[in-house]
Amino acid sequence: MAVAKPDSAQAAPGVALSSLDTLWFQVAGTVCNLACTHCFVSSSPTNRTHEFMSLEQVRGYLSEAAQLGVKEYYFTGGEAFLNPQMEAILEATLEVGPASVLTNGLLLDPDRCIRLEALATASEYSLDIRISLDGYDAASNDPIRGPGSFDRALDAIRNLVAVSINPVLTVTEVHQDSASAEGKQRFFELLRGLGVDKPRLKVLPVFRIGAEAERSGAYESWQRLREGDTPENGWEHLQCSSCRLATATGVWVCPILVNEPTARMGESLTDTLGEFTLDHPACWTCHVYGVSCRT
Amino acid sequence: MAESMDKRTHERLSARDDEFAREYRQRLTAHRGKATWGERLVPLREFREAAAASGRQGSAKDRAEALKAYLRSRSDPTPVEGPYSRVAVFGGIYNNHYALAALLEDAARRGAEAVYCLGDLGGFGPNPESVWPLLEQGAVRTIQGNYEESLAGGREDCNCGYTDPRDNHFAEISYRYTEEGCSQEFKEYMGQLPLRRRIQVGNRELLLVHGSPRRINEFLFHSASPTPFLEALLAQNDCDGILCTHTGLHWHRALGDGDIVNVGVIGRPANDGATDVHYALLEERQGRLRVELLPLRYDYQALAQEMRQEKLPEEFVETILTGWWTTCLEILPPRERAASRY
Numbered sequence: 001m002a003v004a005k006p007d008s009a010q011a012a013p014g015v016a017l018s019s020l021d022t023l024w025f026q027v028a029g030t031v032c033n034l035a036c037t038h039c040f041v042s043s044s045p046t047n048r049t050h051e052f053m054s055l056e057q058v059r060g061y062l063s064e065a066a067q068l069g070v071k072e073y074y075f076t077g078g079e080a081f082l083n084p085q086m087e088a089i090l091e092a093t094l095e096v097g098p099a100s101v102l103t104n105g106l107l108l109d110p111d112r113c114i115r116l117e118a119l120a121t122a123s124e125y126s127l128d129i130r131i132s133l134d135g136y137d138a139a140s141n142d143p144i145r146g147p148g149s150f151d152r153a154l155d156a157i158r159n160l161v162a163v164s165i166n167p168v169l170t171v172t173e174v175h176q177d178s179a180s181a182e183g184k185q186r187f188f189e190l191l192r193g194l195g196v197d198k199p200r201l202k203v204l205p206v207f208r209i210g211a212e213a214e215r216s217g218a219y220e221s222w223q224r225l226r227e228g229d230t231p232e233n234g235w236e237h238l239q240c241s242s243c244r245l246a247t248a249t250g251v252w253v254c255p256i257l258v259n260e261p262t263a264r265m266g267e268s269l270t271d272t273l274g275e276f277t278l279d280h281p282a283c284w285t286c287h288v289y290g291v292s293c294r295t
Numbered sequence: 296m297a298e299s300m301d302k303r304t305h306e307r308l309s310a311r312d313d314e315f316a317r318e319y320r321q322r323l324t325a326h327r328g329k330a331t332w333g334e335r336l337v338p339l340r341e342f343r344e345a346a347a348a349s350g351r352q353g354s355a356k357d358r359a360e361a362l363k364a365y366l367r368s369r370s371d372p373t374p375v376e377g378p379y380s381r382v383a384v385f386g387g388i389y390n391n392h393y394a395l396a397a398l399l400e401d402a403a404r405r406g407a408e409a410v411y412c413l414g415d416l417g418g419f420g421p422n423p424e425s426v427w428p429l430l431e432q433g434a435v436r437t438i439q440g441n442y443e444e445s446l447a448g449g450r451e452d453c454n455c456g457y458t459d460p461r462d463n464h465f466a467e468i469s470y471r472y473t474e475e476g477c478s479q480e481f482k483e484y485m486g487q488l489p490l491r492r493r494i495q496v497g498n499r500e501l502l503l504v505h506g507s508p509r510r511i512n513e514f515l516f517h518s519a520s521p522t523p524f525l526e527a528l529l530a531q532n533d534c535d536g537i538l539c540t541h542t543g544l545h546w547h548r549a550l551g552d553g554d555i556v557n558v559g560v561i562g563r564p565a566n567d568g569a570t571d572v573h574y575a576l577l578e579e580r581q582g583r584l585r586v587e588l589l590p591l592r593y594d595y596q597a598l599a600q601e602m603r604q605e606k607l608p609e610e611f612v613e614t615i616l617t618g619w620w621t622t623c624l625e626i627l628p629p630r631e632r633a634a635s636r637y
């Protein structure tokens with residue numbers, strides 16, 4: 001295949017922050033109770049690259065975020081609910097804005113779901129729970145997410161439905177047909193079968209970094225953004241033009257580059273209101289596939 | 296095994312000895328003392344040191360300045376219309392000329408001195424061009440919605456930004472129908488409408504936009520628009536209130552020093568099981584904005600009949616007759632979605 005040679009003399013473009021709308025929290029660091037083969041963060045039970053965030057740390061960022069007028073909060077990891085303070089963190093967040101949690105569902109037992117429902121009802125703002133799955137059945141899901149993970153995610157969905165929380169099913173395009181109209185339809189059917197009468201679905205592309213690089217091969221050298229790639233309307237379609245990621249050790253540009261130390265932009269949110277240089281192959285995926293990790 | 300390891304996964308893995316189980320087990324511990332840096336596995340310390348050395352750490356003064364610059368109001372040359380003592384503001388006609396006629400009557404009866412429309416004249420309902428003479432007769436001051444922007448700009452779609460194939464299917468039907476039913480003159484009229492207006496009601500200066508002051512197709516839903524966010528919007532736009540539409544659901548939040556009003560739409564009901572549509576009546580009382588979000592009754596049976604004559608989808612007709620949305624529900628945040636029938 002003929003591939004355009006990169007002009008190495010050309011610098012990577014910079015993306016300005018047009019407004020800080022979405023604040024992510026790497027709330028469980030890189031610690032997970034699973035070790036999915038496609039995890040672009042390479043999370044696992046022993047990955048301490050990023051540690052849990054404390055309630056105090058989250059509170060600090062929340063008050064800064066409120067001053068900056070942040071519109072929505074997202075929680076990810078690792079497995080968010082491994083963080084022992086997760087529910088207190090959600091309670092504090094729901095006082096200032098809407099919250100979404102990305103989870104594999106393993107820790108969503110009936111009791112926790114009842115507590116989550118109480119948190120949701122007490123707030124003026126929406127609480128969204130996003131459950132990850134990578135196949136319509138155990139045979140296609142478990143080889144990616146781990147043995148038994150399919151059934152466990154389904155249990156979580158049932159437990160949420162029992163307390164009237166309608167989760168968003170999040171699927172990556174590990175299986176190529178997931179994003180097709182029929183693929184989506186199958187996931188909708190799966191949800192309906194679990195008692196979800198208003199099924200919601202989010203499909204994400206895979207990032208060939210982290211564990212996924214080992215699974216399907218890393219990026220090639222031409223898959224980088226250059227100054228000349230800047231679209232007419234600028235980079236507003238990239239989520240980094242409107243998001244930042246808070247971690248236990250400072251603020252990163254976005255949830256995708258959390259394993260890139262140079263993507264740490266500063267200590268506080270106000271330190272990170274400047275431009276970021278799109279000098280990473282994952283930025284190429286964002287641009288080409290128009291990715292946003294938001295719901 | 297680390298304590299965060301899921302026990303049941305662990306048990307099932309231990310029971311197996313195939314290649315997958317071996318590989319997965321290895322991944323469980325691969326990061327002990329290590330970090331992934333891009334595509335390499337490096338000692339944890341190396342990662343942490345590199346991260347600590349990256350980025351800025353501003354002084355308290357730097358931060359205060361950055362915050363101030365961020366919240367600074369952007370200069371806006373939009374002229375201020377008014378002052379009025381009472382105005383009616385509505386959005387999303389969606390070709391519903393029955394509701395528009397009812398609104399003009401109702402607003403006049405209630406003593407509105409001016410009537411403003413926040414855009415989205417077309418879509419959903421029948422015979423797009425029939426709203427135009429009413430807008431002229433009622434001297435309605437209109438801004439562009441994403442529909443007008445798309446139609447005037449010759450876009451292929453309404454720029455509503457749906458991802459669900461079913462939503463896109465219905466959005467396409469209604470856009471194509473409206474596109475074909477609009478004359479070139481009507482599209483030109485749409486194209487010359489301003490993107491925003493400013494009005495003065497009593498001593499309150501209000502900014503009128505379609506989606507939000509930032510984007511024509513940004514959704515401002517009640518449960519997804521936190522107060523601090525709305526306060527920042529007011530500060531950045533140097534006004535005492537923002538009026539918007541685009542979501543189809545009306546709401547009002549009084550802030551410490553201003554008001555945010557989503558005036559809703561008159562084109563279809565507010566997904567609440569009632570056939571009425573909604574608009575806003577605004578006036579100033581003792582230095583504060585008084586906001587009334589009024590239900591508006593109109594001849595919805597006649598509308599449904601005309602939609603059927605035009606062979607518009609029965610799903611749309613159902614919404615008009617029942618008050619429940621049947622399509623484009625994916626845009627709703629969890630709270631608003633939970634309150635809907637579908």
Ligand code: SF4
Nearest residue numbers: 240254256282283286
């Ligand atoms: S990975 Fe995507 S979101 Fe992150 S900085 Fe690059 S382009 Fe922006």
